[in-house]
Amino acid sequence: MTHRIARATALTAVAALALTACSSPSSAPEGASDGEVKGEVTLWMYPVIRDEAASKDFWEQTETDFEKAHPDVDLNIELQTFDKRDEQISAALAANSGPDIVLITPDQAATYLNVGGLQPVDEAIAEDRDVFFPATLQAATFEDELYGVPLFQNVFTTAYNKAVFDDAGIELPTTWDEIREAAPVLADEGVAVMDYLGTPEQTLNLSFYPFLWQAGGRVFSKDGTKVAFDSDEGVEALQFLVDLQEEGGLPKDAATQAVGIEGSPLAAGTVGIRPTTSPAELAQMRAALGEDAVVVGAPLEGEEQATYGNPGLLSLTSINKQENRAAAYEVLSFLTSKDFQTELNTAAGNFPTRTDVAIGGDEADRDAYEAALAVANPGEPNPSARQVMAVLAPYIQSALRGDLTPKEALDKAAAEAQDVLDRS
Template identity: 25%
Template sequence: MRIRRIRINHHLYVRHHVRVRIRMKRSIRMRRPLAALAAAVALVLVTVGCGTGDPADPSRTGRAASLTVLDYYTDRTEHAHWGELLADCGRRAGVTIEHRSVPAPSLVPTVLRQAAARTMPDLLMLDNPDLQQIARSGVLAPLRPYGVRTDGFGPGILSAGTYRGEVYGLAPTVNTLALYYNKDMLAEAGVAVPRTWDELRKAALATTRPGRHGLAVDADPSFESTFQFLPFLWSNGGDERRLDTPQAAEALRLWSDLVRDGAMSRSVLTWNQADVHEQFLGGDAAMMVNGPWRMTELEKAKDLRWGVAPLPVPRAGAELVTPLGGEVWTVPRGDSEARMRKAAEVLACLNEPANQQTLATWHHTVPSRTDAADRYAKQVPAMAAFVESVRGARARTQRLGPGWPKAATAIHTAVQAAVSGQQTPEEAFRRAQRMATDS
């Protein structure tokens, strides 16, 4: 989701504040649905026969002196941070690291070309919703045979890296969404930080003024909008496997009513998460839904007094369920067993508690190991709301697997239709259900 990236068919990041937008997209990385790409990978495998040997095969021996690594961390600071950690883990494994980053929209096409040419990297980072599509194609190796430990990770986090019961990827850190609020604006309006939807409505209306709205969200026609809507859908009992339900319509009605009543700008239909951030940072919104990657910029705003809380739930006592953002690291199948084993060593090193803590501190993300996350929340109180929300966060592919992108498209299409007033929430989700199930 994010500090950063976008899907191929959404051209959102080519606007103003490019650096901020690059940071934004990392949490949810919006590229086009991968069904066609996965099919292409499968064809590549049939055609060129990527190595799929048994890790225990004694005939596949040899030494590995270096490893190639591919990710989409093109931001200069982020690339340097990852390069430093990769190099350190490489030294511990006895190999040098050749680290390459490509723009997010180029990652999967690059992987396809490399699969066809039998030049896959030894270590590959993927946006977590993309893993199942790529794993299904057969180009990734399961981690269990290489002794990579998965204990200590939350179930939602493991789910993001799992395909058909096998773990193919692990995320050193993750992220999700929470509610940012302007302390002075809420105090001026005499409202507390909202914990329920009713309280959110009241707070948004009470803090709305000429030239300022109470709440800013991303409702644009992209997977970013789906990411932001999921906490409302899931926490209300909605299910992406069946979108035309009263629970889904009620969640969407919350957003459409806030726009109708003026507590949210109609411009949310064109805002992505970077735009939402700019509204809050500039004092044009009293609250916003966004991710932890926003803190770096907010901390620079000396005159802005802000706080973070878990997203409001439909009613008191309801369980908050948020989507899980972040990237997983994988070991592509190759012809050299020695290189695959060394790649697995580096992957395991990246996921050690101390390295997770380092990455979280650098990038305002949440360590994936539960014990490391708890320690981090105590050290960085502003991150406590995100750590709490990650505990119950759900991988977007958990229920639909490789079919998730189709449902995600249907959801953000429904959000556009209802928030714009073109359709009622019920009508919008009936149409979305047809979209999601059409073959």
């Protein structure tokens, strides 16, 4: 699957300036006359390794290692913060001054491509393309060209408080039907079968969208010009959640429940399943409930099995000049190689985007997250993705509160969200 971006008829000032730096994608990159790659490449790297000092040391060593292997390329890795990242990158594109390569998300890739701020990178991984998880490449593919090389990915899967299921004599549920069957049994014991974080602070990629995908639905049409979450599959997904809420299968405050493990019903032992769990949250669950009480499983399954897994993309900006193109390709290839991904994932605790890179951790956890990687959905990149989330989230809350039926909620949300898409 590739994404198609609806182009604006009149480009913004950012786009106009950014396009002045774009060279033709069909032009071959220029190397040195003697066949050696030469040039200067600036990379903006955002926090991947949480410890600031460790991050600084890691990326300084990366510069050293790359330049040792490519003595005629000057690599400058500039560490940035997440604060105002969109504004920072947009300003750099407008000024035609800044990074040749930048770490961004698929949603950001869709946005910057829409204003002419990115260039294709297919050539950078031509020899290794087949070893990447297909979904990570799909997330960065627009109109059949690749606009970002996946550096790492975050992935989320199911975690269980096994103790509550053991006490009730229930096998760990892995499908919607099994969750439905377990819900009333656990509710009689004052336990919600599943967690749901309905607060608008939580991205829908980690709340409603996984259930939408498990039902076989989509957020947007394949060409990205229409909203599609109000389909029969969307109604089925929201009805599943509403039915659980009505019979005590979700926490009472699911419509507004905040992000975080500490102080949550899950940590109190009154919830059986967290459907989208990161490794960091898994550690927090075990600290609260005990090592033996928490088990990791594969993503839940409705009509389909799916979860959210978001790749970090190294994208080539319109700032990169033709004379530095080959050098930029070498940087992209080096940073997404098997050896480097192994080092980065060890240091950062993330997951690989390559199938030939081993996943670390406890064997049972490793197997579960490996299964999650195989069915991870990177989201549906669209320049309006975040605005659509902001429209949809309150309507999902209304359905969970019983103020609207699932169909009413999604129909109303779709009408507003379509206006957002049409305006953009």
